[in-house]
Amino acid sequence: MSTHTAPSSSVAVLPSIIIRNPATGEVAGTIAPTSLGEIECAVARARAAQPAWVALGVDARATVVKSAIDALKSRAAEMGALACAEMGKPLSEAIGEANYSADGLAREIDEIVEALRPEVLEDEKTSTRLHFDALGVAAVITPWNFPILMPAQSAVPALIAGNTVVLKPSEVSPLCADMWAQCLINVLPAGVLQIVHGDGTQGSALVRSAVDLIIFTGSRATGALIMRDAAAGLKRLILELGGKDPLIVLEDADITAAAAFAVRNSFRNSGQVCVSTERIYVADKVADAFTAAVVDGARALKQGDGALATTEIGPMASARQKKIVMDQLRGAIADGAKCLFGECDGNAASAGNFIRPTVLVGVTHAMSIMRDETFGPVASIMRVKSDDEAVALANDTPYGLGAAVFGSQDRAARVAEQLTAGMVGINRGCGGATGSPWVGARQSGHGFHSGKYGHRQFAQMRSVSRAR
């Protein structure tokens, strides 16, 4: 069990947040929430620290942040164990997340530095230099599903751009995020990065405080609240929100590969991934073979406590998350969906926070499970008669984060062209090559991160022109 006191920002009068291991119910640790007054003080300290931080210049800032990499690497196993205990993901995946955040950091920082170098535009008469300046103080608010990676992906580009940062990680998984932040805080000048703790009360207070930029990753509903709260100050927003990603399986797809992808992408992290496959549209002709392969894949997965070496999928991160998924699942079954395997298949219900990987057929877009983000281990399969029908159904959503199409290359590419999503994968997941942005369309995103254009969102562009 781990007991943390937030760095110089905890106030004893607020009751501690108790973090329970979702697999066992044991207390994984406690953390002191930050008082609202102290959040104001943290933002004031960040404001005071920002001029000296920006004055260092982008290369020196990059060097300082890189000097945390050794500590991040040496604490990766410890951080991963905390993440596993806090939100239940398998230990190997949790340590992998911590290692990925550390190993990729030097290259990521170099990419950010290059993106922020001035760019020159010229025509016959004018020479213009585009500068990428700091915005000031950034609030970073993150979710629990990738509790180490999300703070890293949001705070680092903000820092390299010359902003100072106040980070509020999820109340579900604050301990591993705190450990990640302390590795950086130890090498940064005072006040450049601070961490505050708490739930939506602290998150909302941070949004309404005197920050200039809000970098939020979380649900669409919270994103809307943040937009509302940020409106009075017209604060700059980067909102990375939820998704309802479709997978389209065409009649000429490699069914084995498509089913393997569906199993991995529907059930990984117990479906608690923003780009999880949540809706599957499969051509009638291949639907039976595809569905049977997905059921086989679901049956083969080993579920249990993430701390066990054999576990491939863990529990839901919380009772709250389990309830959201079970309400959708029960609603779908009440409205005529059929469970081929998993929770609600007639066998005893899973105990505690567990939900068995579940395969549903007979679903329709009238059901919440096909409309609202599920964020659980459910593969919902719908048969379609044509590519056009698959496209129409895939686009029938307010979300637009990722999408995937499996089929022969040209045909799948034609279908992919018609999808309204920020990231589309053809015969693979939606993550792009090095340097690609992580971007959502429609209500899945408002601003984005990563890649040259993503890194520039953490900065204010300034154009300076002179005659040639």
Ligand code: NAD
């Ligand atoms: P959430 O929206 O409930 O909470 C996210 C964070 O916001 C937490 O730190 C929470 O304390 C804070 N918060 C809550 N209310 C707030 C308020 N009114 N003002 C400010 N902050 C507030 O989301 P969650 O359940 O932690 O995470 C799951 C969601 O995150 C899913 O919707 C998932 O798709 C999304 N997500 C998106 C991406 C992406 O890249 N687009 C990545 C990971 C997760």
